[in-house]
Amino acid sequence: MKKKRSFALVLIMMVMLLTAAPVGLIPDVYAADGAASAAKEVKKEDPAAKYPKYKGKNAKKIAVLTYHMVVSNSKKASSKYRNSSLAVSQSTFDRQMKWLKKHGYRTICCEELYLWHKGKLKLPKKSVLITFDDGASGVADYALPILKKYKMKGTSFIVGTRTVNNKRGTISYKKYKKLKKNQKYLEFQSHTYGLHHHVKKSGAYAKVKKDIKKQNKYFDFEYLAYPYGYYNSGMIKAYKESNIKMAFTYGHNDYATRDQSLYKIRRIKVNANESFSRFTRWF
Numbered sequence: 001m002k003k004k005r006s007f008a009l010v011l012i013m014m015v016m017l018l019t020a021a022p023v024g025l026i027p028d029v030y031a032a033d034g035a036a037s038a039a040k041e042v043k044k045e046d047p048a049a050k051y052p053k054y055k056g057k058n059a060k061k062i063a064v065l066t067y068h069m070v071v072s073n074s075k076k077a078s079s080k081y082r083n084s085s086l087a088v089s090q091s092t093f094d095r096q097m098k099w100l101k102k103h104g105y106r107t108i109c110c111e112e113l114y115l116w117h118k119g120k121l122k123l124p125k126k127s128v129l130i131t132f133d134d135g136a137s138g139v140a141d142y143a144l145p146i147l148k149k150y151k152m153k154g155t156s157f158i159v160g161t162r163t164v165n166n167k168r169g170t171i172s173y174k175k176y177k178k179l180k181k182n183q184k185y186l187e188f189q190s191h192t193y194g195l196h197h198h199v200k201k202s203g204a205y206a207k208v209k210k211d212i213k214k215q216n217k218y219f220d221f222e223y224l225a226y227p228y229g230y231y232n233s234g235m236i237k238a239y240k241e242s243n244i245k246m247a248f249t250y251g252h253n254d255y256a257t258r259d260q261s262l263y264k265i266r267r268i269k270v271n272a273n274e275s276f277s278r279f280t281r282w283f
């Protein structure tokens with residue numbers, strides 16, 4: 001009789017723990033008997049739990065914007081950057097983010113797009129993923145304060161070797177570590193470790209395998225943007241076998257949809273010199 005009662009008690013406690021865990025309702029008092037680790041496991045099983053629950057109609061397509069450099073207004077006015085389609089001025093970027101915010105767009109991170117693609121997370125039609133290729137330092141200096149101001153998120157795809165070797169004009173490894181720890185507006189993902197060039201089809205699989213190994217010594221990236229949007233079957237095979245869960249192309253100028261391969265997600269290039277109406281036509 002006594003055994004039965006204690007079994008029932010344990011059962012009741014387990015049910016309580018399981019239902020309380022996802023919303024963080026477990027009191028500290030249970031932590032001593034291993035409840036804390038049980039709660040962690042429950043959370044681990046559902047990566048979608050940390051994102052806002054959306055109950056409306058799921059988005060059919062999502063705009064993934066691609067920027068490169070974000071520079072100060074004075075730099076943009078200089079002859080070096082004036083005509084560069086890759087260098088957007090601080091004020092142009094601000095105007096675009098302000099417009100998105102004003103029109104009710106919600107910025108998402110790579111994981112949210114991935115979970116949406118897998119059918120594990122619903123996203124509103126007005127979702128947008130803001131990405132920056134090449135890991136230029138201006139992204140941290142000029143874009144990040146604007147993202148913070150509007151409480152928006154962005155993803156910086158960095159070239160591992162450039163950051164690890166503190167290449168001029170690139171986010172340094174020290175800064176990368178600091179930003180990764182101290183803020184939640186800009187996340188960092190991969191633009192390869194040292195393959196920022198066209199990778200020939202022959203030998204591509206082995207090259208990417210080696211590159212991922214080196215990358216994983218310094219970074220814990222799960223998403224990748226192909227340099228120049230260039231990919232081939234060997235590269236894709238190597239990424240599929242790695243910790244990279246999803247990869248983005250470049251140059252299609254098209255929305256991301258769930259019927260695209262997870263390793264060929266399309267993006268939209270924001271030309272730094274295009275008119276404001278050219279920018280808003282995607283929304």
Ligand SMILES: [Zn+2]
Nearest residue numbers: 133134227228
């Ligand atoms: Zn690039």
